[in-house]
Amino acid sequence: MSKIAKTGNEAMAEAMRQINPDVVAAYPITPATEIAMIFAQFVSDGLVDTEFVAVESEHSAMSATIAASSAGVRAMTVTSSQGLALMYEMLPIASGLRLPIVMPEVNRALSAPINIHCDHSDTMSARDFGWIQIFSENVQEAYDNTIAAIRISEHPDVRIPSMVTTDGFIISHCMEPLEKIDDADVKKFIGEYKPAVSLLNSIDKPITIGAIDLQNYYFEHRRSVEDGMEAAKRIIPQIYDEFAKTFGRKYDLIEKYKSDDAEFIIVALGSTAGTIRAVVDELRAKGVAAGLLKIRVFRPFPNNEIADALKGAKVIAVLDRSDPANTFGGPVFGEIRAALYDLDKRPIIVGYIYGLGGRDCTLDHLRSVYSDIQKIGKTGKIDKICKYLGLRE
Amino acid sequence: MATLKELTSDEEKLTGGHRLCPGCGAGIAARQVLLAAKGKPVVVAMATGCLEVSTTIYPYSAWQVPAIHSAFENAGATISGVEAAYQFLKRKGKIDKDIKFIAFGGDGGTYDIGLQSLSGAMERGHDILYVCYNNEAYMNTSVQRSGATPRYANTTTAPAGKVKNGKSQTRKDLTAIIAAHDVPYVAQSVVGNWVDLTRKVEKALDIKGPKFINVLASCQLGWVHEMDLAVDIGKLAVETCYWPIYEVENGIWKLSYKPKEKKPVQEFLKLQGRFKHLFTPTENTELIAEIQADIDKKWEWLNKMCGEACLPAGRSQEVKK
Numbered sequence: 001m002s003k004i005a006k007t008g009n010e011a012m013a014e015a016m017r018q019i020n021p022d023v024v025a026a027y028p029i030t031p032a033t034e035i036a037m038i039f040a041q042f043v044s045d046g047l048v049d050t051e052f053v054a055v056e057s058e059h060s061a062m063s064a065t066i067a068a069s070s071a072g073v074r075a076m077t078v079t080s081s082q083g084l085a086l087m088y089e090m091l092p093i094a095s096g097l098r099l100p101i102v103m104p105e106v107n108r109a110l111s112a113p114i115n116i117h118c119d120h121s122d123t124m125s126a127r128d129f130g131w132i133q134i135f136s137e138n139v140q141e142a143y144d145n146t147i148a149a150i151r152i153s154e155h156p157d158v159r160i161p162s163m164v165t166t167d168g169f170i171i172s173h174c175m176e177p178l179e180k181i182d183d184a185d186v187k188k189f190i191g192e193y194k195p196a197v198s199l200l201n202s203i204d205k206p207i208t209i210g211a212i213d214l215q216n217y218y219f220e221h222r223r224s225v226e227d228g229m230e231a232a233k234r235i236i237p238q239i240y241d242e243f244a245k246t247f248g249r250k251y252d253l254i255e256k257y258k259s260d261d262a263e264f265i266i267v268a269l270g271s272t273a274g275t276i277r278a279v280v281d282e283l284r285a286k287g288v289a290a291g292l293l294k295i296r297v298f299r300p301f302p303n304n305e306i307a308d309a310l311k312g313a314k315v316i317a318v319l320d321r322s323d324p325a326n327t328f329g330g331p332v333f334g335e336i337r338a339a340l341y342d343l344d345k346r347p348i349i350v351g352y353i354y355g356l357g358g359r360d361c362t363l364d365h366l367r368s369v370y371s372d373i374q375k376i377g378k379t380g381k382i383d384k385i386c387k388y389l390g391l392r393e
Numbered sequence: 394m395a396t397l398k399e400l401t402s403d404e405e406k407l408t409g410g411h412r413l414c415p416g417c418g419a420g421i422a423a424r425q426v427l428l429a430a431k432g433k434p435v436v437v438a439m440a441t442g443c444l445e446v447s448t449t450i451y452p453y454s455a456w457q458v459p460a461i462h463s464a465f466e467n468a469g470a471t472i473s474g475v476e477a478a479y480q481f482l483k484r485k486g487k488i489d490k491d492i493k494f495i496a497f498g499g500d501g502g503t504y505d506i507g508l509q510s511l512s513g514a515m516e517r518g519h520d521i522l523y524v525c526y527n528n529e530a531y532m533n534t535s536v537q538r539s540g541a542t543p544r545y546a547n548t549t550t551a552p553a554g555k556v557k558n559g560k561s562q563t564r565k566d567l568t569a570i571i572a573a574h575d576v577p578y579v580a581q582s583v584v585g586n587w588v589d590l591t592r593k594v595e596k597a598l599d600i601k602g603p604k605f606i607n608v609l610a611s612c613q614l615g616w617v618h619e620m621d622l623a624v625d626i627g628k629l630a631v632e633t634c635y636w637p638i639y640e641v642e643n644g645i646w647k648l649s650y651k652p653k654e655k656k657p658v659q660e661f662l663k664l665q666g667r668f669k670h671l672f673t674p675t676e677n678t679e680l681i682a683e684i685q686a687d688i689d690k691k692w693e694w695l696n697k698m699c700g701e702a703c704l705p706a707g708r709s710q711e712v713k714k
Contacts, residue, residue, distance in 0.1 A: 023478050056512065066471070
């Protein structure tokens, strides 16, 4: 283990160097391009054994990654935003074929208007394609999650792909201290790749991958993706435990910060959790029972863990960094609200859409959210279930 | 080249029992291509299309070689990914077989939606053979016009009607587009000349790098002809110079066959219901002359590329004057 300074992109590229995938197919897209660039240099310098395919689009990046994974090797790609959107057709194919692909994905706003900065509109719109989705709060998590995701996706019971996300520029381009694991330890932790299916090993007994399923089989095969997702919910905490035992850093599906006895809890994903922590400390010093619930793993959705973590709260605010424009609220808000439905005593829950296109989410913004929900706690009155935060209206 | 006896005694790599239509050109093309591999280990990738949906209806598969399909527009990227995995395993000594990689796509999946993926695969230099089974429209979804559909053919998205005569544009010359990628081997062949197709596949599989063969393969449903005519119509396509067969090897263009006498295009058109509106109620000589002029122009151009003099036949003779 060594301590160095790295940006999120550098850290993810470093994790990929240590994973040393057999095939990487990638295409440039801000702000994730750097990961592919750094990795390509590793290839050119002979630091990895990877067959690097510099494809002509993200659609081809995911197609070639799917093909390589089907061929029987460990395959990765990276992307962001419009690139992820161009892959959309291929994302449910990767999960439907039960391929353990791991993809670093840098959260960035979707066009239009074109914007290169952080929000979660790209990742959130890919949330129902049978991919595990892991959000990273900082550079260290980006690195650790990338390594852990290999074990998660490749677990024989799971075998569905993972996207490990960071927040564009906020994490991808900001330098932070990183505790780097030694190469040999990463290699040992992830182990040798053992494909469940291999096109290239089937020359003597040929298999067909990607056959057409009609009314009689499609349903069962899509249901098997849910099997993988259910297994992931069980396996992810086990892998994180093993990660903690080996490397000392403890993670889980969700992360509670001073929320056990909190009356007022903000729920968030990604880098904003760090800012919320500072405001929680500030409020706690003033005697306010404030807390944070960070969702690290959004897919599979940890509904029971979330309900359990939030059941004692008085008022909850859910922050969504994407706007589905559905006149109800963000995707995280809607799902958390549903997760609380079975509680005997349901807390009040409101939603905020914030930070689109990289709009800063400041301490003041978050203070205003805590102040709002304290007011709701006192009066029991909600003027609007879902609001915008930091928007000029 | 393998003899017919050798080819017919080999184990079928695309078995019968698949659900392609009787007399389908695509099935003939795929079968001949695989037989031409003469027992070499082969891995196949497919674009979504007739060939794929008719041969892989789960839990059955007609493919006696490893085969992969994932989407419509990505046969180029798919075969690239499989080949990249192979290169990795070969380099690491984890695989010792000498495997050949063949992608099949229809004209929709190759000329149109898959062109970018194909172009990328060609440019990156993967050791692959891409075979387009070109039936000149989107047959799998009921005969919609594609970039490969010829002028004045009737299709469901460019139908002949009271004021329109089918597709108003000419075909895209995809073979020349791929030749412009400067890949080691590009060819046109046809269902109806098994010797030509077999020889070209054999040659292509012995060349390292990206290869492309564009095979005209009729579709009796979309071209609207008797179901036993696929081979005859393919031959006529060549005899009329509607579909010249040639190859471009390391930048050298060469005709594979030169008809002794170029037949008028009517002979090819009149057998097919997709051109019926050009013959009823009376022959539309003006439009047929336009089609003939397109063919003559292209034939002359191809002869120049191949360093050949144009044939003294029909209208091409006039062009020569």
